[in-house]
Amino acid sequence: GAVVSQHPSRVICKSGTSVKIECRSLDFQATTMFWYRQFPKQSLMLMATSNEGSKATYEQGVEKDKFLINHASLTLSTLTVTSAHPEDSSFYICSASPLTSGGAFDTQYFGPGTRLTVL
């Protein structure tokens, strides 16, 4: 259980185009999904927290107009990188936390990641 899928796994695009990345929780419902960015040999950097039915909460320094997040349902969140540039090339990972009964064990399960290369 607790499987999170991400699509596409790898994408190459030209500078100036937009890229959409999907994150789905396959066997559980998630009110909260997280989007991370990871540069080579570095840690995960939280970009934003996505809540179903409401606006995403962006971390300081993350441009909300550049990284559009939509959490349309309890199983799907999308990240759109608008007008992508080479500096946006990175590994993007999403995660989802299952709905719980209010216990403390709210772990997050990660998708396999999307490697974006902007030429």
Add this chain to the structure above:
Amino acid sequence: AQKITQTQPGMFVQEKEAVTLDCTYDTSDPSYGLFWYKQPSSGEMIFLIYQGSYDQQNATEGRYSLNFQKARKSANLVISASQLGDSAMYFCAMREVTSGTYKYIFGTGTRLKVLA
């Protein structure tokens, strides 16, 4: 100040031996969760083990155990009987609640190499 500190950028361990990966944290919240994740070269983040701040006993999951020392604010991961497949990047993370929402903060990671 860093909230999650992993001081070992790289570690080596002989196959079948045990290894400890260090993690210290900083929070003023009495309720928090600590996690360890494994990231192999494929990039996927694999959940290993969880420790709640109110848990009385150290968490264990198979060959993984978490040495939780609350007063010292440390949550070290112990891998027993290392296997070649354990070679990967390991991240310590903390869940904290801010303004009613929770998020996860990751350490910089430790790259573990298991030697045959």
